[in-house]
Amino acid sequence: MGGGLYLHLPFCPYLCPYCDFAKWRMNAGAATRYLAALRAEMRSAPPFTATTLYLGGGTPNTYAPHEIATLVEEARAIFALRDDAEATIEMNPDRGLLAGFEQYRAAGLNRVSIGVQSFIASELRVLGRRHVPGDAGAAVRCARDAGFANVSLDLMFGVPHQTPQTWRTSLETALGLGAQHISTYGLTIEDGTPYARWQAHDPRAFADSDAQAELYAIAIDVLTSAGFEHYEISNFARPGFRCRHNANYWRNGDYLGVGVGATSYLSGERRTTTRDRAAYEAAALKGGPIPAESEHLDGARQVGEAAMLALRTAEGVDFASFAERYNIAFEVMFSSVLSDLSLAGLVRMTPTHVALTQRGRFLANDVCGAFLMTG
Numbered sequence: 001m002g003g004g005l006y007l008h009l010p011f012c013p014y015l016c017p018y019c020d021f022a023k024w025r026m027n028a029g030a031a032t033r034y035l036a037a038l039r040a041e042m043r044s045a046p047p048f049t050a051t052t053l054y055l056g057g058g059t060p061n062t063y064a065p066h067e068i069a070t071l072v073e074e075a076r077a078i079f080a081l082r083d084d085a086e087a088t089i090e091m092n093p094d095r096g097l098l099a100g101f102e103q104y105r106a107a108g109l110n111r112v113s114i115g116v117q118s119f120i121a122s123e124l125r126v127l128g129r130r131h132v133p134g135d136a137g138a139a140v141r142c143a144r145d146a147g148f149a150n151v152s153l154d155l156m157f158g159v160p161h162q163t164p165q166t167w168r169t170s171l172e173t174a175l176g177l178g179a180q181h182i183s184t185y186g187l188t189i190e191d192g193t194p195y196a197r198w199q200a201h202d203p204r205a206f207a208d209s210d211a212q213a214e215l216y217a218i219a220i221d222v223l224t225s226a227g228f229e230h231y232e233i234s235n236f237a238r239p240g241f242r243c244r245h246n247a248n249y250w251r252n253g254d255y256l257g258v259g260v261g262a263t264s265y266l267s268g269e270r271r272t273t274t275r276d277r278a279a280y281e282a283a284a285l286k287g288g289p290i291p292a293e294s295e296h297l298d299g300a301r302q303v304g305e306a307a308m309l310a311l312r313t314a315e316g317v318d319f320a321s322f323a324e325r326y327n328i329a330f331e332v333m334f335s336s337v338l339s340d341l342s343l344a345g346l347v348r349m350t351p352t353h354v355a356l357t358q359r360g361r362f363l364a365n366d367v368c369g370a371f372l373m374t375g
């Protein structure tokens with residue numbers, strides 16, 4: 001069994017008011033215990049060959065560089081990760097966290113994904129981020145100086161008080177820094193977050209869907225005009241720099257997630273471990289089993305989920321590969337939903353593929369959900 005390997009490092013230097021990931025404020029003692037649990041879980045994981053590695057969070061670079069290096073070396077040995085495999089670390093560009101790029105490279109990490117969000121100081125403050133625009137530029141330079149040739153920047157649109165002009169400035173600044181990959185995420189309001197409470201009493205502070213659509217269109221225009229491929233709904237890359245780890249998710253490939261709240265998908269079973277950190281650590285340190293929720297996806301459900309994922313990509317659903325993998329004629333099984341979506345201008349059909357149009361990409365959750373319901 002093999003595929004992508006994800007390691008979840010859930011500590012952050014501070015907590016952003018819009019975020020609902022499994023994360024906690026950094027605490028050295030808690031972080032040490034958690035790292036021991038994570039390594040214990042890796043050692044008791046099922047046999048798995050990792051084709052890519054992704055350290056996500058949380059904020060992985062809240063850990064000391066030597067801790068990250070040791071973790072990566074251990075993961076590499078346990079999961080037989082090849083030296084030339086894509087290996088990414090997510091980073092917060094806060095200047096207090098920008099040490100250790102050389103150690104990351106020496107440990108075999110070869111891609112950094114920096115959570116910039118905006119290059120406008122007032123927008124960073126609204127987002128509760130503590131870095132300033134110049135920190136992201138410094139992070140990119142540190143990465144380059146250490147030999148990272150693959151740098152990805154995350155940017156966010158729909159930030160309260162953002163304008164088309166400030167959004168364009170953020171995009172152009174990211175291009176000016178020479179990033180190979182840029183991810184653009186529309187702000188979503190998650191239940192139970194401080195932003196949800198803010199939106200409840202001041203909804204007009206937030207971009208409505210027309211404003212978000214305008215910002216999304218600007219991103220597509222600016223980035224594709226600069227030579228980036230818009231290869232997935234939220235992701236743009238220079239040729240040759242698409243994220244391989246995420247491409248495996250969109251192909252509905254197997255992956256192993258290790259850590260609190262991490263999801264795995266192995267042989268049709270999707271399994272998400274508890275978000276109760278104490279319960280996670282206790283179980284992992286004992287050698288398992290770790291409390292988790294799981295479900296087996298088969299038949300129409302599996303095909304529907306695979307379609308949802310494939311439609312996120314520029315190539316969309318390849319009928320021949322679905323026929324080979326799932327033994328179905330996709331275009332026949334979903335003929336009625338395909339013709340409705342095509343008439344609505346949300347998908348584009350060819351004899352061999354179906355893919356989302358730009359309007360379909362903006363409404364992707366609704367469009368893709370149609371395949372799940374029909375399946």
Ligand code: SF4
Nearest residue numbers: 012015016019057058
């Ligand atoms: S957005 Fe990132 S840095 Fe902020 S709390 Fe969430 S995981 Fe931590």
